[in-house]
Amino acid sequence: MKRRTFLAAATAGLLPAAAKPSPNIVLILADDLGWSDIGCYGNRDIATPNLDRLAAQGARFTQAYAACPVCSPTRGSIMTGRYPVRTGVTDWIPGRQSDPKGPIVTPHTADQLKLEDRTIAECLKPAGYRNASVGKWHLGGDGFLPTDQGFDLNIGGNHRGSPPPSGKLGSSYFGPFDLPNLKAGPGEFITEKLSEAASSFIAQNRANPYFLYLAHYTVHIPLQAHQEDIARHRARANGRYNPIYAAMRESMDQSVGRVMEAVEKSGAADNTLLMFFSDNGGLRYEGKSPSAVTDNAPLRAGKGHLYEGGIREPLIVRYPGVAKPGTVIDAPVCSVDFLPTFAEMAGQQPGDVDGVSLLPLLRGGRLKPRPLFWHYPHYSNQGGAPGSAIREGNWKLIEFHADSRRELFNLADDPGEHRNLIRRQPKIAGQLYAKLDAWRKASGAIMPTRNPNADPAWPGFQLTGEEKPTPPE
Template sequence: MILRKCLLSILILATVSQLARFAQAESERLPNFLVIVVDDLGYMDIGANNPNCFYDTPNIDGLASSGMRFTDGYATNPVCSPTRFSLMTGRYPTRRQCTNFFSGKRSCKYHPAELNDRMPLDEITIAQALHDKGYATFFAGKWHLGPSKEYFPQNRGFDVNMGGHHKGGPYTGKKYFAPFENPELNPESPTGEHLPDRLASETATFIREHKQQPFLAYLSFYSVHTPLMGRADLVEKYNQRASDVEGNVFEAEEQVFLTKDVRKVRVIQNHAVYAAMVEATDQAIGKVLEQLEASGLTENTVVVFTSDHGGLCTSEGSPTSNMPLRCGKGWIYEGGIRVPWIVRYPGVTLGGSVSHEPLNSNDLFPTIAAAAEVKVEHEIDGVNLIPALSGNELSERPLFWHYPHYSNQGGFPGGAIREGKFKLVERYEDGRVHLYNLEEDIGEQTDITSTNLDVAKHMRDRLHEWYKTVDARFLREKNGQTPWSP
């Protein structure tokens, strides 16, 4: 009897010890990461940022209520490929002349700057950094960072690639509805399947199958990029809602280069098809977040939500409004570069918290690297946001933009710098500058350069110093006309 009791005691102690080691291992496990990037989604396109939003985004809003929402989050460029470069690398795309979407070479009064239409193979991606740490890595959706397979996600650190290739939109097959005819999206989908839902399902499957090891799941929606196509049920819902919207839908905007028609900007959200696309994307995000919960991973997964630039409001159907932010995609005004940023980091962020710290796409890489205990030994431009996620202030720093191109959406070639409440915009055709106080004039309507000459000079000098640091290129001569250069 005594021997039996001793053996039982030893067994109990061993079991308790094993459970304690298991609990310790679980608590020390590195966090998972779910990064969600929506294409073309404007800052004002989600309810969390816009109480009067025309679109229903309950899952995104729920993410904001359970994490931290940033009011002053930016993309590093007003179009897609450069911002995607910076999200992947933590570096300004200007360093590699990746300054426009990777086929954009429009000429107008002058020729644009030289464009490198691929993310160079020697750039280190966040997927490569985490893969070397033992993470499983997954990519779904839009890539648009190189012209051929060696530049695709499966060759840039991702174990799995579902749908990422050289195109910037779902332009093959039935576009947003199966059959997709996407060369990197296999197996085939049943006819009529909706692309956002398919990408979410692939992401959810990856999460379910990799819940026993740390992972990076990078869900990069093709939505809400053109072509404008929505599910019939949601289009009907928003057509009914749009019938109640009153007021002038469009207003005049600056004419940078000539088109057949006067370019106007949408100032009211009431586009039913675009609204359907936004809500379908929100539903797809909900599916992935539900899988995190079902897999028991919510408390050990950092979720990051953002967009690659501002909403489309001046061309190609002009489906959304970014008001009160000026303009949108393709412009270096706030409407083109200020984007949604939400981060939920369990144990670090407080639910429903709001930060006014300025940040941009470069900051994703160093933040994830710090959370995953990955040492960054190469040059990057972003900063670790974990102090801000903890409710503290970041060290003051300027943010920069460089867009030496004529955008499809009507934006002018230019650069910008933000320091504190001030933002300076510089035009590359003639060198004119405009200074705005974003605290008092978020719509960038009042140029205060003449009454703040010292501030404008300081910021312009700093912007020009940055141009040299990143080897910025500028507009080129055309038809014997020479553009301004710094």
């Protein structure tokens, strides 16, 4: 084309625009972080400036849910876009057994995510993405690790759900430890090591689109952090909060800041989606411990429970040019929605999933109304009881399997789930239960069975976090 003709065509806008490269995707997943544990969700005890800045630069979801109140099932739902009932991973791996004297026998969870389940990494690979899993995996051991599930790189992921053993010690955030492609010397902090690995991956992959799954161990127990940070919080906590847990939250926020900096230094911040989420609600009590770890107020209960404190999570998404800075999104969404979102971004088909793309919400639009479902047929280490739940609109119904008890809440009026409206609203309760039961049957949900050797005087597991039934009004 002659120069004069080229200039005329360019002026008229007739030349094809250069194709925009596929967007990078960074998903940072916290472990056991509660809905109200960070500043932009109302916490006033600790500073989380990086997460707050991320929210100011993008969208903050107020009603985002994990697909399960414990870790492995939610992680499986993120990877596949499917509810845990369909992956078979319905409890943390390897799960908690039911008591031989209890009223029901709970099913066993799958010990790994099936290889035939299509993961985010496998969805994105045909679009030229390089995929890295950095940190906690907890979806299977040898033969079922991230590199067996479509990831090009696995740094630190194995079958374990807690930080690795350190020397002769038990689970610890501090080295020495030896994980896949990640070693640490004495005193090195795993949260910082994972942040370093994630930042290095971003810097090394400027020339191609990538998916980075940074799954932290923090703030999972054991509660550990740098001593100087703990001491600083002990000096001002005055019993209002756990100083070690506060220091761990700060280390999480610092990691987010480091990843944000790496993305910005790479020169691709304007073409990178950065998402932050947690795998289940904040831990109130573990086992029979009398000491509370965190408080999810105004939400009820915490990790291991189907009440809001166990499943509602912080979700922050920065996607320049798509999500308007400072956006607050109140629509209920779920971890099964992540794969469809990333698939649409990459121009790929999501396949057989239960979730939907969140891009319409990020663009300022709406989603079609839909119910959200949970099926957790297990006793949790935190005192949670086996049950199933459905949320549709502002209504939420929970059915507890051991005694067939049902509780109905209007979350718009009662986000703390204190008023059981099961008697006042029998029609709504009946409609919700019919949908929940139909979903369980269609999904192949495995239900607990009655225990023929049950002891009528069984006192329960007597865990600190056990919740009393909510009397109907």
